[in-house]
Amino acid sequence: xxxxxxILLASLGLAAMVWAQGTLSITGAGATFPAPVYSKWFDEYHxxxxxxxxNYQAIGSGGGIRQITQGTVDFGASDGPMTExxxxxxxxxxxxxxxxxxxVLGGVVPTYNIPGVTEELKFTPEALAGIYLGTITxxxxxAIAGPNSGVNLPGNDIIVVHRSDGSGxxxxxxxxxxxxxxxxxxxxxxxxxVNWPVGLGxxxxxxxxxxVKQTPNSIGYVELIYAIQTKMPxxxxxxxxxxxxxxxxxxxxxxxxxxxxxMPADFRVSITNAPGKTAYPISSFTWLLVxxxxxDAAKRDAIKAFVKWMVGDGQNYTEALxxxxxxxxxxxxxxxxxxxxx
Amino acid sequence: xxxxxxxVPSAGPVEGSRSFLSRLREGDEIARLITFVFAASVVLLxxxxxxxxxxxxxxxxxxxxxxxxxxxxxxxxxDHFGALPFIFGTVVTSALALLIAVPLGIGASIFLAExxxxxxxxxxxxxxxxxxxVPSVIYGLLGIFIVVPxxxxxxxxxxxxxxxxxxxxxxxxxGIGFLTAGAVLAIMVIPFIISVSRExxxxxxxxxxxxxxxxxxxxxxxxxxxxxxxxxxxxxGSIFLALARALGETMAVTMVIGNAPTISASLxxxxxxxxxxxxxxxTEATGDLYLQSLIELGLVLFLLTFVLNGLARILIVVxxxxxxxxxxx
Numbered sequence: 001x002x003x004x005x006x007i008l009l010a011s012l013g014l015a016a017m018v019w020a021q022g023t024l025s026i027t028g029a030g031a032t033f034p035a036p037v038y039s040k041w042f043d044e045y046h047x048x049x050x051x052x053x054x055n056y057q058a059i060g061s062g063g064g065i066r067q068i069t070q071g072t073v074d075f076g077a078s079d080g081p082m083t084e085x086x087x088x089x090x091x092x093x094x095x096x097x098x099x100x101x102x103x104v105l106g107g108v109v110p111t112y113n114i115p116g117v118t119e120e121l122k123f124t125p126e127a128l129a130g131i132y133l134g135t136i137t138x139x140x141x142x143a144i145a146g147p148n149s150g151v152n153l154p155g156n157d158i159i160v161v162h163r164s165d166g167s168g169x170x171x172x173x174x175x176x177x178x179x180x181x182x183x184x185x186x187x188x189x190x191x192x193x194v195n196w197p198v199g200l201g202x203x204x205x206x207x208x209x210x211x212v213k214q215t216p217n218s219i220g221y222v223e224l225i226y227a228i229q230t231k232m233p234x235x236x237x238x239x240x241x242x243x244x245x246x247x248x249x250x251x252x253x254x255x256x257x258x259x260x261x262x263m264p265a266d267f268r269v270s271i272t273n274a275p276g277k278t279a280y281p282i283s284s285f286t287w288l289l290v291x292x293x294x295x296d297a298a299k300r301d302a303i304k305a306f307v308k309w310m311v312g313d314g315q316n317y318t319e320a321l322x323x324x325x326x327x328x329x330x331x332x333x334x335x336x337x338x339x340x341x342x
Numbered sequence: 343x344x345x346x347x348x349x350v351p352s353a354g355p356v357e358g359s360r361s362f363l364s365r366l367r368e369g370d371e372i373a374r375l376i377t378f379v380f381a382a383s384v385v386l387l388x389x390x391x392x393x394x395x396x397x398x399x400x401x402x403x404x405x406x407x408x409x410x411x412x413x414x415x416x417x418x419x420x421d422h423f424g425a426l427p428f429i430f431g432t433v434v435t436s437a438l439a440l441l442i443a444v445p446l447g448i449g450a451s452i453f454l455a456e457x458x459x460x461x462x463x464x465x466x467x468x469x470x471x472x473x474x475x476v477p478s479v480i481y482g483l484l485g486i487f488i489v490v491p492x493x494x495x496x497x498x499x500x501x502x503x504x505x506x507x508x509x510x511x512x513x514x515x516x517g518i519g520f521l522t523a524g525a526v527l528a529i530m531v532i533p534f535i536i537s538v539s540r541e542x543x544x545x546x547x548x549x550x551x552x553x554x555x556x557x558x559x560x561x562x563x564x565x566x567x568x569x570x571x572x573x574x575x576x577x578x579g580s581i582f583l584a585l586a587r588a589l590g591e592t593m594a595v596t597m598v599i600g601n602a603p604t605i606s607a608s609l610x611x612x613x614x615x616x617x618x619x620x621x622x623x624x625t626e627a628t629g630d631l632y633l634q635s636l637i638e639l640g641l642v643l644f645l646l647t648f649v650l651n652g653l654a655r656i657l658i659v660v661x662x663x664x665x666x667x668x669x670x671x
Binding site for chain 2: 190
């Protein structure tokens with residue numbers, strides 16, 4: 001039995017070696033949040049171009065930035081744009097800059113568990129910042145109760161839940177809170193993990209969702225995709241224009257469209273609290289990190305062709321996996337920027 | 343043919359190597375050499391590990407120095423890192439786990455080794471080994487779905503109403519926190535204590551028991567006053583094993599401890615442990631100082647294990663001295 005398995009394994013390995021000789025293998029590493037849509041893309045792209053195989057390791061944004069800076073992968077991926085320091089480190093190591101290409105969009109939603117409350121709660125930016133700063137401690141605080149007239153909110157203590165692991169989700173959430181609250185910005189700030197003023201930590205989206213589901217009077221935040229896929233109820237958030245908007249794939253794309261007018265040339269932009277009446281305020285791009293100089297011509301052409309396909313036909317695969325599409329304006333800009341890769 | 347032609351010339355010119363070679367042929371020297379290399383590699387691995395951790399955390403060592411051990415803040419945004427809440431969490435949860443697991447585990451092993459019929463003992467041993475092999479993430483899931491609600495709805499309110507005057511049992515009962523983490527760890531380490539202690543107790547020579555019984559001791563007296571003290575070192579060994587597992591446990595702890603770097607007298611409060619914070623934050627740690635501070639935490643955990651094991655060994659020496667004194671009296 002063992003011998004048969006061994007022979008099978010050996011022949012498989014041999015087949016893989018023979019087969020690999022005609023293919024171009026490209027490796028990438030980074031963000032976990034877009035990993036499902038990336039693997040779908042790489043798989044579909046391989047079906048179209050059987051000679052190109054893209055391997056992606058979802059090791060986290062921090063790891064993605066580190067690996068591309070060290071040059072151990074062909075491209076990186078990150079949920080937060082690289083900082084000035086990181087860009088400089090890349091430039092210093094390689095002698096040329098690295099480029100950001102937005103791939104899809106994600107949103108982060110507040111989710112809560114208050115016994116007796118079944119309505120969709122409306123949250124103002126002030127309420128969310130206050131709850132997470134620990135200055136709003138009761139559910140019937142006027143800042144929460146104000147926009148939710150008609151909902152019978154209890155006077156219980158709010159139990160705050162946040163992510164315990166470093167994550168792009170936390171980056172988006174804290175980036176939003178930093179924009180809407182100067183107190184948050186100066187005391188806590190924006191990062192993949194922060195020094196939380198209050199609350200319990202849960203591991204990953206399932207950890208936060210599990211804690212919220214189990215703990216009465218709690219509030220947490222999860223990725224929109226996770227909330228949609230697990231059919232979790234979530235709150236409505238007041239946007240920059242003053243409208244209460246429920247997070248959907250469309251309202252997240254609307255946020256990107258709202259921010260597209262002021263899009264910097266390097267795409268390193270935060271679109272939280274974006275302008276636009278229909279824009280959902282806690283949204284973000286996620287990026288591919290591609291070197292601006294790729295010496296291997298075959299690899300360069302393959303990566304450029306893939307990015308072109310990704311922002312074009314590739315976008316049709318996003319919504320089935322609950323990712324929001326890139327707005328058209330951004331796609332046009334990206335195709336222009338692709339010429340910078342040489 | 344080849345054996346004869348090779349041994350003769352090689353043994354001929356070098357006189358001193360003859361005895362060495364002949365000893366080699368007996369195999370003892372080879373066995374000694376090989377096993378020595380194996381044993382040395384353990385020491386080498388440990389040293390390499392410490393060295394690697396030490397040189398990988400240059401930035402925080404220079405920036406924070408000894409303050410790293412006594413700082414309560416862990417702030418990746420403003421690059422300020424301290425290990426104290428994590429050291430506190432690791433020590434408290436491990437201590438709680440041992441506090442629960444040691445009496446239970448030793449009690450169970452005494453029953454299995456001394457009092458239970460062999461068939462029951464062997465059957466139970468099978469289940470205990472099974473428990474020891476369950477992956478820790480399963481214990482974590484059990485913790486979050488079963489232990490946490492029980493803690494929140496029954497155990498913590500009960501402790502609060504009966505012992506609430508102690509600072510240990512004050513504050514809101516979230517169900518997750520030090521107490522729950524300690525309880526889940528206890529469940530995880532009990533199989534180790536039972537399994538090893540049972541083996542040790544079973545290996546106590548039969549004469550010891552017979553001698554005690556012959557002197558008129560009851561079954562329990564012979565067990566408690568003769569067999570258990572005889573097996574004390576081995577039982578302590580099982581507790582070390584349990585302590586090591588509790589200190590380093592990651593997944594199960596991170597799921598039930600609450601992951602907030604707080605230092606609080608209340609066991610109901612959420613906390614964090616060294617292993618759990620490293621696992622949670624390592625992948626997304628972007629800045630160099632942040633990453634290296636996490637590595638320094640690894641070094642701290644290593645030191646902590648070293649110190650606690652040392653303390654436990656001293657404890658053994660002290661108690662065994664007292665034990666032998668009692669035996670003489």
